[in-house]
Amino acid sequence: MRVDGRDIAVSGSLLQPLTRRTNDIVRLMLATTFLVVVITSSLITRNEWEALEKSLSDLVGVLSPTQSNAVYLIYGVAILALPFMILIGLIVARQWKLLGAYAAAGVIAILSLSITGNGIAAPRWHFDLTERLDTVLSQFLDDPRWIAMLAAVLTVSGPWLPARWRHWWWALLLAFVPIHLVVSAVVPARSLLGLAVGWFVGALVVLVVGTPALEVPLDGAVRAMSRRMFSVSALTVVRPAGRGPLVLTATQDASAAGADPEPGTAVVELYGPHQRGGGALRQFWSKLRLRDSETAPMQTSMRRAVEHRALMAVAVGDLALANTSPIAVATLDRGWTLYAREPSAGVTINECVDETPVTRVWDSLGVLHSQQISHGDLRSKEITVVDGTPMFGGFTYAEYGASDAHLHTDIAQLLLTTTDLYGAEPAVRAAITVFGNEAVLAASRRLTKSAVPKRVRAAVRDAGTAMSTARDEVKRQTGADQIKAETITRFTRSQLIQMVLLVALVYVAYPFIASVPVFFSELRSANWWWALAGLAVSALKYLGAGAALWACADGMVKFRNLAIMQVANTFAATTTPAGVGGLALSTRFLQKGGLGALRATTAVALQQSVQVITHITLLVFFSAALGVSANLSRFVPSSTVLYLIAGAALGAVGVSLFVPKLRRWLATAVRPRVKEVLDDLRELAREPKRLALIVFGCAATTLGAALALWASIEAFGGDVSFVTVTIVTMVGGTLAAAAPTPGGVGAVEAALIGGLAAFGVPAAVAVPSVLLYRILTCWLPVFVGWPIMRWLTRNDMI
Template identity: 85%
Template sequence: MRVDGRDIIVSGDLLQPLTRRTNDILRLVSAGVLLVIVVTSSLITRYEWEALERSISEIVGVLTPTQSNTVYLVYGIAILALPFMILIGLILARQWKLLGAYGAAGIIAILSLSITGNGIAAPRWHFDLSDRLDTVASQFLDDPRWIAMLAAVLTVSGPWLPARWRRWWWTLLLAFVPIHLVVSAVVPARSLLGLSVGWFVGALVVLVVGTPALEVPLDGAARAMARRGFGVSALRVVRPAGRGPMLLHATQDRSADHADPHEDVAIVELYGPHQRGGGVLRQFWRKLRLRDSETAPLQTSMRRAIEHRALMAIAVDDVGLASTTPIAVSALERGWTLYAHRPARGVPIDECADQTPVARLWDALAVLHSQQISHGDLRSKEITVVDGTPLFGGFSLAEYGASEAHLHNDIAQLLVTTTDLYGADEAVAAAITVFGNDAVLAASRRLTKAAMHQRLRQSVKDPAATMASARDEVKRQTGADQITTATITRFSRRQLIQTVLLVALVYVAYPFISSVPVFFSELSSANWWWAVAGLAVSALTYVGAAAALWACADGVVSFWSLTVMQVANTFAATTTPAGVGGLALSARFLQKGGLGALRATTTVALQQAVQVITHVSLLILFSAAAGASANLSRFVPSATVIYLLAGTALGVVGVFLFVPTLRHWLATAVRPRLKEVVDDLVELAREPKRLAIIILGCAATTLGAALALWASIEAFGGDASFVTVTIVTMVGGTLASAAPTPGGVGAVEAALIGGLAAFGVPAAVAVPSVLLYRILTCWLPVFLGWPIMRWLTRRDMI
């Protein structure tokens, strides 16, 4: 490469890998949002659009039909030539790989607007304009399929086009809006549809095929470094641009003024458009997730972020603790940004920890903090040692005028790094010697996964164990009873879970709320003593469930606490599909009660297994007791449905057996858990008393629900045997576990009402009876379960 009369040797692979860049993802999301808005607004306000079109046509329609056709014909010639000009430009530039994407985008855009219910035709979203545009060329160019094709090919070829061409061609395409206004043929719904479809198709094609290598402005980088006194003679590509910047190693001719060879070498980082977009998203995510005191002000561009990094390197170098110094920062062509700096001096700390006392690292950090500078990224790779003096590098997260939160975060990060290198006792002792008990104790509250960023956690061998050992050592050396975790995020995990549960509760309660007026109109004829009896019986189901889980846990946890937890369990199970929230809450409660994670999960699985066995056994028993008079065939699906379900089950089994990944998952994850449950069942068979408690508890859960429904029917004067009500209840419970809605809302009510009607219970009795039953067994426990779950949370029981 020749730059300004100098020959520069370039080695290595400059070709960037095909990648789904951040800008490509954002472009597709933006195009999808625009398409949804255009289609939705056009369908909802179609008549308003037509009225607006006619009114605008009357106001701005100043040209005669002949003048309109002339203007439109001149524009048509330019717009017709546009795709062929792009095609010729790609061929002349030898962009052969792009031609396939170019053609695919154009064809998909045309077809997407051509396929209708009546065959291949253009959609007619507009009123008749034949009196204004009467030429074939005008009607053809007014077709939204043509606009969509142009937008698609322009989007696909945009990354390879010169910026000036790209701006001019997009301006030419978008000019159809004012031209339509001038010729009094404005059709915004149809035109915007074509534009949004074309943009979305082009963005989708770019995301699928990936963005090939953009031209790297190495000549601009060499000129920027030359202006800073570093005359580049050779460039070697160390790493092509991907998730991070393009990294190059630059050298200049040995100068007599530079006695240190280190002065003739530079590290060049080139940040492209992908890194700029990704950096904005990362900043935005940090700002959204973390509190203001934890995050720095947003950088408006990649250049500003790099300038901040270079300025922080200069500030740290002023106190003699920077391992590198910047050479040049410059904005280059096509959205690239240059950051050139000296190579890091010294030996990485993880290679010389034996020769470097840990106290020196803490002394160096104290010097930084005395200048109110925080580093923010104290990994071992960012710390080097020169003649026994620790130096810092990186500075991408450093802050000048740092807040107390940033300073404490530095202490916590160095605690993790030094604990991994030196051990917890030496690291904590040195930290307390330099910063004191109060500062180290406050910083140790940040020894959590949320406070330590991912790169720092990955730099140590076992981050969880390292943070735990450092935290325990801080407690031991400071004499603290406990260390409360610092809240650094705007929303804790607990708050997010509670918010999701509340939203789910509103969602599942909506169908019930809509039927409340009808239900209250029937309450005047209800027998309230039966309703009270149903409430008492439904309360006994929680005692039965608690007894079963208590026996499965072998009496390790408190029976009374388990009973209270069952009410909160109803809230969690109802607001999540298939009741998974209730299972998770039970496992969490057992863990807090002293069981290990694996043992708690196995206990819940055991209780569920016995519950299923008991449920099926009772269903068979009561079905046999009901006999032929119950006409149980109405609950049996048709042969076709049974064959379909059996075939689907066999297909799923075949997929799991023949796909290696799924087969490995079954062998390593599912089989050990299943074996533990089977072993527990075998062990239970040898303990009759414990087995009896579990079976009776599970049976009380099922039969208690049936008794509550039977009492509800009696409250409204119904006449149904307890046996038939039990069968209907168990069928409804089965549907509740299989329904995709939280708590089986909708499916359970429909199944119970239909089941009662099948057994001769009139709808006037079945509907209010089922609603009363659901109030007693579902909605009252749900609304009581929310404050109970908050109470258990405050007492650290879940």
């Protein structure tokens, strides 16, 4: 490369990967969204849009027919000439390598709209001027293929041409919307489709081909460094631009090095517009996710972000704690920004742990904090030791005039880093010596996954263990009873879960809400005493489930709290498919009650296993008691369905045996849990009292639901035996567990109504009885379970 008469040697690849071109990716996402919106609105609300356009045209259509024809003629000529104007602009700008992309975008856009059911329909454009000129031009104005081609070639060529030309040409293309409203009353939907397709095709071609922003302005970087008295003789690429900047090493010209025996070197970081786009998106996500006190002011300009980093290096350098100093900061052509600095002095802290006491590292951070400066990125590679003094580098996340939140985050990060390097005991002791008990205790609340950035956690060997060990050591040395995690996000995990559950509740409750008017009309003839009796006996479900789980957990949690938790469990199980929310809530409750994660999971699995066995046993028993008069065949799926289920099960077993990852997962995750449950079942066989309590609790869960349905039927004057109701209830419960809908909504109601009809219960009795039963056993507990779940959360039980 030749710059101002000097030859500069450049080695290494400057190519930026496709996956890191943020601006091009965002452009393609916007084009895709616009295309989806146009297609959807054309299929669903096209008539409404045309009516709106006609009403707008009546307001803006002030031109006479002669004036409309003149406007149509002038605009048609401009649209016809536009692609040739763009092509001439590329030739004048000598963008020869772009001609292929220009042609490819135009051809793809035309072909994508020329595909029909009979193949490709070629455009029928002609220039027969024997007809009226506006008739000739209308074939281009109203043809979506021409609009698509214009949008595609303009999207591809726009970044390579002057901004003024690009703005005028886009304005000319988009003017077809108001002109159509003025001239022909309605904007053709096919023209909007052509615009959307053309923009999408152009954005896709731009992503593949690239933009001028990908051309690195190395000559501008060399000139900017020369103005700072650093004459560059060679550039070596250390890392291509990707998630971070393009990093090069610059070697100083020996003739400009003066009396130095060796020419100096500098680290050159070049930030492209794609880093600016990606950085803005990351800042926006942080603002959206974290509280205001946790985030620094947004730097939407890459120049300001780089300038902030350089100024922080100067500020820390005044304290003699910066391992580098800036050489030049400049804005270059095509949206690039230069940051040149001296190489980092010293060796990283992880290379000289034995020679550097941990107290010195904390002393350096103490000096930094005494000037109200936070670093924000205390990884080991950003801490170097120069002549025995730990110094800092990076400064991308540093803040001057930092808040207490930023200072505490620094302490938490250094606790994690020094615990990994020196061990928890000396790291915490040194931190307390420098900052005191209160500051370290407050900072240790941030030793969580959400508070410590991923980049810092990834820099240590086992972040989870290191954070847990550091917290325990802080408790030991400060004498604290517990360390409550700091909430730094706008929405906690429990709030998000509760929001999802509420949305799911609205979704699953909608079919029931639709049938409420009919149900209330039937309530006038109901016997409320039987309804109250059904509500009372439905409580057996929660007492039985609580007793079974209490026995499975060896009585290590309070039975009263377990029974209350079962009501909240109904809310969680109803608002999640297959009741997985209820299982997770039970496991979490046992963990908070003092059981380990494996023991809590095993207890829940044991209770569910006994529940299934008891359920099947009761079903067989009551079926035998009912006798052959029960027509149970209608509850059994057809043979085809059974064969399909068996085939799917065998296929799943075969896949798990032949896929290594699935086989390892079954061996390491599933098999130990199954073995634990089987071992517990064998132990239960040796403890008759405990086994009897679990079986009794599981049976009470099933029979409580059956009693509630039987009372509901009696409330509406039905006459059916309890044995029959029990069979119908157990079949409905089985379907509830197998149905993909949350709480089995829809499937349970249909199964119960169909089951009662099979045993001769009239529909006039079966339908309101089932709805009343679902109110007593599902919807009332759901609405009561929501505040109970919040109460359990406030009391740290889940």
